[in-house]
Amino acid sequence: MRPARWRRSTHLVIGLVVLVLVAAVIGVAAVLTSGDTSARNTDAVRPQPAPATAAPGVQALADDTDKPSPAGLAAALAGPLADPNLGALTGRVTDAGTGAELWAQGATIPMLPASTNKVLTTVAALATLDRDATLTTTVLAGPTPGLVVLHGGGDPTLSAAPADKPTWYKGAARISDLADQVRRSGATVTAVQVDLSAYSGPTMAPGWDPADIDGGDIAPMESVMLDGGRIQPVSAESRRSTTPGLDAGRALAAALGVDPASVTVASGPVPDAREIASVKSPPLLERLRQMMNESDNVMAESTGREVAAALNRPQSFDGAVAAVLTQLRGVGVDTAGAVLVDSSGLSVDDRLTADTLDGAVAAAVSGEHPQLRPLLDVLPIAGGSGTLSNRYLDTDAGKAAAGWLRAKTGSLTAVNTLAGIVTDKSGRVLTFALMSNNAGPTGRTSLDALAAVLRSCGCGG
Incomplete structure (x- = not known):
């Protein structure tokens, strides 16, 4: 019988700090006089201190340091x-x-x-x-007039929050930016689809409890989603969506003045489609930092898929x-x-x-x-x-x-x-x-x- 989970099923490990020493020395020399030109120019010929340097790192200990047995x-x-x-x-x-x-x-x-x-x-x-790798979300011109396709590239940090509002993930790309680019392209948009074909297979892993979606621990893994699938983007207690990809498409439709209820999921990749808008995720190292500190399951799953893509899996x-x-x-x-x-x-x-x-x-x-x-x-x-x-x-x-x-x-x-x-x-x-x-x-x-x-x-x- 499967054990029940804590409601917040991702949590803490203990951490220990490898302390690093950073040395910085700043020298400042100034002579202030009201009328003596030679005094004011003294610094021009006086030897200057070496530039401050910093050399963080894990430093080796002396051989005589006590070793644990x-x-x-x-x-x-x-x-x-x-x-x-x-x-x-x-x-x-x-x-x-x-x-x-x-x-x-x-x-x-x-x-x-x-x-x-x-x-x-x-x-x-x-x-x-x-460590600076990013994930790209694009909007493509669809195969029929007026149709645009939101193509997911695996970025779970994309947000529908307005430009002046905070997002759950630091440095997240925004739907509003995509919509602005689409408008600048001159496209007349009457319909929106979502392309989720970058990910394959089941959206929920074996051994996952569907109750953890409402519990806020996970969302079905789809190649585009908003704020990791959170219903309330900046709430730590937010439940997750059961349709994260469709939610992202509906947010783009709303930003473009299209009825969100009309958004559909594309049956597959759009062949020979022209890109008319794109945004990028935060860099890998920032995403890993947030994933590890918050124990973010969605971010971990998207990162695993990022590794798979790099190996052509x-x-x-x-x-x-x-x-x-x-x-x-x-x-x-x-x-x-x-x-x-x-x-x-x-x-x-x-x-x-x-x-x-x-x-x-x-x-x-x-x-x-x-x-x-x-x-x-x-x-x-x-x-x-x-x-x-x-x-x-x-x-x-x-x-x-x-x-x-x-x-x-x-x-x-x-x-x-x-x-x-x-x-x-x-x-x-x-x-x-x-x-x-x-x-x-x-x-x-x-x-x-x-x-x-x-x-x-x-x-x-």
Whole structure:
């Protein structure tokens, strides 16, 4: 029997911060005189300070820095691991500096990952796409006079909000811009269709609960939608639409003075159509930041399809999963045991191991694949941002980890997961994946307490 989900089924992981030092020195010299020309010109010949420079980065620690040991870490974790609210728990912790495994428990057992699955989608996207990549929505001249076709290119951030109103997604393209371009093209519009052919296959993944549409966690995956399918564009509690593509077409029709009720879905691509308008999504890195911080399922699914398109695979659930796993293996992540049906982790049919999750984070920390490093920047910060903004603030141990831990969270009913990085008190960076299934009523806070130990423990010896 399928377990019921929390109403908000995408949620928090703990995050740990890899702190970077940025040095900036600014020198200012000025001589102010009222009438002495030689004094006013002194700066022209005086040696000037070197320009200020900034060199952020993960800095190597000295060889004599205390290194955590498997025995020390196991001893520190023993108490929190005894908490029965953790249910069935698997995990792995790795020293990012050496790549050595420090602790593991059932790390090769496939478990429900919930939204930590988005870590894999993010790593695959960074491995495949330019960080400035955008998605394009176009309007095409239809095959009959007066008909225009809204062609979806996979951008879920498109908004019908007026130009002076906020949108859910930062930097979102707008229907009003498309309508302005259509009018400037000189086209006389009497009818609007929507072309959703860029995506193929089912619009809902196996293991998704249709109730999560009203619950606000997901919308049917179509290649054009407004504000991720939200009915109330700037409300965090908004339910989603069951017809997101048609909604976008109706919004364009309304903006062009056409009856929205007359909008239809095209039977397929429009051959040899002339483009008369286009808008672009925010760049990939901004979309990944919003997806990870808000744990946005729709954004994750569209990103998986973006990876699939780059590999010439179908933009479907199956095509996206195959593309993501292929790209993970390409950067050295062990995907053994992975069984995925979506790119978001919303499905109760998904399974991942702690080895795979920790391996994906470790690949981003490693210097071998610098294109993956932005993963660390888009992970929520414990007690500071995204789905971790209101966690790690209720206990002394949690407060000690706040700001030092960055991670992606995952929550389904009786499922709590975390995958990310933490800097321990000796200054060493650790990567970790913790997966709790069949958890008790305080399972999430119990998992946070377990992860907080990674910060407080030097764990040498």
